[in-house]
Amino acid sequence: MSDLKIAYDILSKVYQDGAYASLELSKHILKATNQDFVVHLIYGVLERDIELSYYISKLCIKRPKPSIVIVLKMGMYQLKYMDSIPAYAAVSNTVDLTKEIKKQELKGFVNATLKNFNNNNIELPKDKIKRMSIEYSVPEFIVNIYLKEYGEDKTKAMLLKDNFSYEHFRVSSKYSMDQLLKILKENNVEYIESKDNAIFAKNNKITQDIYSAGNITVQSKTSMLTCEALEPKDGDKILDLCAAPGGKSIYLAELAKDEVTSCDIYPHRIALIESYKNRMGVENIKTVINDATILNKDFVDKFDKVLCDVPCSGLGVAKKKPDIYLNMTKESISGLPKIQYKILDTAKEYVKVGGILMYSTCTTLPQENKEVIRQFLSTNKNFELIDERQYLQDDKGLDGFYIAKMVRK
Numbered sequence: 081m082s083d084l085k086i087a088y089d090i091l092s093k094v095y096q097d098g099a100y101a102s103l104e105l106s107k108h109i110l111k112a113t114n115q116d117f118v119v120h121l122i123y124g125v126l127e128r129d130i131e132l133s134y135y136i137s138k139l140c141i142k143r144p145k146p147s148i149v150i151v152l153k154m155g156m157y158q159l160k161y162m163d164s165i166p167a168y169a170a171v172s173n174t175v176d177l178t179k180e181i182k183k184q185e186l187k188g189f190v191n192a193t194l195k196n197f198n199n200n201n202i203e204l205p206k207d208k209i210k211r212m213s214i215e216y217s218v219p220e221f222i223v224n225i226y227l228k229e230y231g232e233d234k235t236k237a238m239l240l241k242d243n244f245s246y247e248h249f250r251v252s253s254k255y256s257m258d259q260l261l262k263i264l265k266e267n268n269v270e271y272i273e274s275k276d277n278a279i280f281a282k283n284n285k286i287t288q289d290i291y292s293a294g295n296i297t298v299q300s301k302t303s304m305l306t307c308e309a310l311e312p313k314d315g316d317k318i319l320d321l322c323a324a325p326g327g328k329s330i331y332l333a334e335l336a337k338d339e340v341t342s343c344d345i346y347p348h349r350i351a352l353i354e355s356y357k358n359r360m361g362v363e364n365i366k367t368v369i370n371d372a373t374i375l376n377k378d379f380v381d382k383f384d385k386v387l388c389d390v391p392c393s394g395l396g397v398a399k400k401k402p403d404i405y406l407n408m409t410k411e412s413i414s415g416l417p418k419i420q421y422k423i424l425d426t427a428k429e430y431v432k433v434g435g436i437l438m439y440s441t442c443t444t445l446p447q448e449n450k451e452v453i454r455q456f457l458s459t460n461k462n463f464e465l466i467d468e469r470q471y472l473q474d475d476k477g478l479d480g481f482y483i484a485k486m487v488r489k
């Protein structure tokens with residue numbers, strides 16, 4: 081089987097069955113001769129999906145069958161974004177793929193469409209929102225919201241796909257930055273220092289081994305900042321209501337030393353927190369299966385600090401998830417603010433007087449962030465906002481993230 085056919089099979093699963101690209105890749109990538117090529121092509125096609133769909137709509141009078149749409153996207157992506165492949169090779173290997181997937185009757189159509197694409201500049205729409213949606217390959221409704229909220233320059237910076245290829249590693253409390261730096265230097269691993277207990281480094285066999293030993297973990301800068309903003313102190317009783325896979329709970333437990341109560345609605349996700357705990361050797365975490373939208377009487381007035389790291393659209397980490405926009409519509413994410421509000425409104429009952437209620441998301445959409453908090457504060461006068469931050473994703477490894485810290489008066 082050719083590498084292109086392996087990529088095609090994975091993309092078909094993602095497009096037609098809604099499978100996760102990363103999972104399908106991990107199942108099938110070892111079959112490929114040139115694994116880097118297959119990974120680049122799959123993530124590239126998914127990342128540029130809106131743009132490639134636009135070209136197909138311009139070049140084909142009638143929308144082709146779903147299988148041929150995938151083939152054309154693969155060919156167009158190679159032509160536009162993979163400099164290592166000469167245009168004639170991109171066209172001929174895609175035509176061969178058409179035969180390999182048993183659509184030989186469409187070889188001529190694929191060949192002509194790709195040559196047409198390669199030889200002509202397809203004009204983008206004049207309308208700014210439509211044009212940016214295609215240029216950045218992001219749904220129009222997101223461009224629209226970002227432009228209104230953040231203006232054009234910030235929107236462009238947030239939507240630009242970059243080549244930042246470092247992972248952000250946090251050093252565990254049982255290890256030290258000096259120990260980490262020594263190993264990275266000895267093995268010539270590229271890194272950029274980030275904070276005194278964290279580093280951006282290339283993810284490879286060396287970092288994987290230190291990770292497996294529980295000495296470092298992958299945790300974004302913004303996720304760390306959320307925990308630090310909670311200012312956990314020894315003696316604090318901390319509740320993390322939407323905790324899986326456990327990134328913030330583990331760091332909070334390391335910072336606070338006392339027991340952190342770590343909840344999630346799904347038992348299989350609670351298991352992720354347990355295995356994270358075991359890998360890191362962190363013991364002061366108690367996991368509880370709990371639906372954060374329903375009042376748990378055992379928690380009422382019991383906690384000094386309550387974190388609601390609510391489920392969200394995840395747009396702040398879109399640069400790391402090439403398939404995030406597939407099937408995302410205004411409607412598909414419209415129900416989130418109601419759930420987010422319900423979680424926050426339930427969580428308020430668990431905070432002691434004088435205690436902290438923290439709300440966080442990894443998105444940059446105001447309706448999931450400041451609008452939820454404004455609504456909450458307007459009906460809960462006994463809570464006061466003492467810190468609010470909206471981080472925007474950049475090209476230096478920072479994710480988009482929102483935190484609101486409130487004190488119960």
Ligand SMILES: C[S@@+](CC[C@H](N)C(=O)[O-])C[C@H]1O[C@@H](n2cnc3c(N)ncnc32)[C@H](O)[C@@H]1O
Nearest residue numbers: 322323324325326327328344345371372389391
């Ligand atoms: C943004 S993730 C949390 C990430 C986590 N705080 C971390 O730092 O690793 C949101 C979590 O909320 C959980 N969740 C969704 N609905 C929930 C509910 N009603 N009650 C509790 N947890 C919920 C999801 O299963 C998911 O694990």
